[in-house]
Amino acid sequence: MRQIAIVGSGPAGYYTAEAAVKKWGDEARIDVFDKLPVPFGLIRTGVAPDHQSIKAVSRRYEKTAIGDTVRFVGNVEVGPDISIEELRELYDAVILATGAPKDRELRIDGADAKNVIGSAAFVGWYNGHPEFAALDPALDGRHAVVIGMGNVALDVARILSKTQAEFEGSDIVAHALDALRASRIETVTILGRRGPHQIMMTPKELGELMHLERASPHVDAADLPPVDDDAILEPGLRKSVTLLRDFAAIPEHLHGEKPVALEFDFFASPKAIESTDGAISAVVVERTTVEAGRAVSTGETYRVPADLLISCIGYQTSPIEGVPFDERAGRFANDEGRILPGLYCVGWAKRGPSGTIGTNRPDGYNVIDVVEQDIGAGARKEGREGFDALAQSRDLNVVTFRDWQKIEEAEIAAARDGAPREKFVDVEAMIAALGK
Missing domain, CATH: 3.40.50.720 (NAD(P)-binding Rossmann-like Domain)
Known part of the structure; x- marks a missing residue:
């Protein structure tokens, strides 16, 4: 035996x-x-x-x-x-x-600020994992930043954006549903170091963003490569990039009809976190270019407002x-x-x-x-x-x-x-x- x-x-x-x-x-x-x-x-x-x-x-x-x-x-x-x-x-x-089950560490200055959370903790919180049930993420600010270009980042952005009615049929736990119901978040910025051709997001998860009741996905058309370049992509990624092109084509006046904006910020590498009274207030981001599939620094930096940051950069x-x-x-x-x-x-x-x-x-x-x-x-x-x-x-x-x-x-x-x-x-x- x-x-x-x-x-x-x-x-x-x-x-x-x-x-x-x-x-x-x-x-x-x-x-x-x-x-x-x-x-x-x-x-x-x-x-x-x-x-x-x-x-x-x-x-x-x-x-x-x-x-x-x-x-x-x-x-x-x-x-x-x-x-x-x-x-x-x-x-x-x-x-x-x-x-x-452990988050990869976000190794940038200021990452120990309050309201900077790893995706394992945040996902565990809304899924009722006993280790994270008491997390209490700050949802009373206007700006959330999600770092990552995979499906976990999409999950986090989607959960932050849904109405209570859209959780019908789900098993989100009560404490998370109550907190999200009271959320004041208006912008969810999804940061990725590389461009649309390097995302790890699948078409099904991306497509869900088109059907959210109170949130609209935004993509800057200038971030997209020439459409003919999509021909070299494997079929699943090609479908995902096509969806990003659909997001970019949404007329501006339609974005205004929904109170939450899901902003895709490509070629954006987070470099530092700024804080006020110990809590995150902004992310300092460096613009990148992509060479041979790798993100390369340009030296150009800018700030993205953030009252909450969820890091979705992988697990260990x-x-x-x-x-x-x-x-x-x-x-x-x-x-x-x-x-x-x-x-x-x-x-x-x-x-x-x-x-x-x-x-x-x-x-x-x-x-x-x-x-x-x-x-x-x-x-x-x-x-x-x-x-x-x-x-x-x-x-x-x-x-x-x-x-x-x-x-x-x-x-x-x-x-x-x-x-x-x-x-x-x-x-x-x-x-x-x-x-x-």
């Missing part, structure tokens, strides 16, 4: 568990650990609350999670509750699927004591998923924050192939029984998948009209819902 521990219950974790079941069937026992009492990782706390169709992929993971072969081990944190070394002693293979994996870490890449040091004997990684923890949710599926299947090469028939270690004994000796309050389903039932029961659920935003409330 192969004994496998997967640390992290997001897409990478459950795709890996699915691969293990398909590879070994009943000849394996797979424990999926998570420090939260709830599973699914970024599906729950990273995907935008108004993208319910994407969140629905969790139903696939439920098929893997129910049964004896795969077990959810929630409310157990690697480090405080059990060490990596202890997991390696108990299981034939330990696979880290912890994702990249959180280091774990005893696990080799690649600081430059922001992920675990690995060779095709191998870290140390019996220790592996998968998903963003392996390759960095790239690709879609579905990209994690082949990644999960590949790492299980690697594990099989290394451990063969397995059946060497205590695995699940050994962990259960340890958990009992340490009085760990382990949350199972059946427990999670009770938490989910309570969230669904508490939902406001039109919403699929009202998430618990602290661990204590989740545990209280179980009566444990």
Whole structure:
């Protein structure tokens, strides 16, 4: 019997568990650990609350999670509750699927000012992640700046711009909905160091901006390259750039009909943050040009007013004591998923924050192939029984998948009209819902 521990219950974790079941069937026992009492990782706390169709992929993971072969081990944190070394002693293979939950640092002068927030924190706030539920971002100013040219930046800009009615059907948490309802933001400036041909935004997410009730996207036509240059782009990016051209063609008088402006500021590299009484007041931006795909400084600077700044410049994996870490890449040091004997990684923890949710599926299947090469028939270690004994000796309050389903039932029961659920935003409330 192969004994496998997967640390992290997001897409990478459950795709890996699915691969293990398909590879070994009943000849394996797979424990999926998570420090939260709830599973699914970024599906729950990273995907935008108004993208319910994407969140629905969790139903696939439920098929893997129910049964004896795969077990959810929630409310157990690697480090405080059990060490990596202890997991390696108990299981034939330990696979880290912890994702990249930490913001890349915004390394410019003044970045420590109040109301400068990383996207992991801001997205966690409106998605009800317990670590960020008390964030309380400043929405009482007129100007927000979003740094980044990927879909996370679009998510943030869109969430900042929507009306309460437009959140119908979403699972945005109540504290965020209340704060956004009272928001006074009039301008959301989206800063990107390079130009339209270098964006990482996909057509679906860009297209949503055309249909916002109270916000209108603005693009300066002068920032767009000649239309014939679009022919060299891959099809998805070409569609995205075509949408930017559509934004630029919106007549000025139509912009005035909506109270919120979404300003795309290309060739704009943030250089410093100005503050007043410790809180951000403006971003100093340097104009760039693009040479061979890289942003090159021009020396020309200007100021963009900002009462709030959300940095969407990428994520990093959180280091774990005893696990080799690649600081430059922001992920675990690995060779095709191998870290140390019996220790592996998968998903963003392996390759960095790239690709879609579905990209994690082949990644999960590949790492299980690697594990099989290394451990063969397995059946060497205590695995699940050994962990259960340890958990009992340490009085760990382990949350199972059946427990999670009770938490989910309570969230669904508490939902406001039109919403699929009202998430618990602290661990204590989740545990209280179980009566444990």
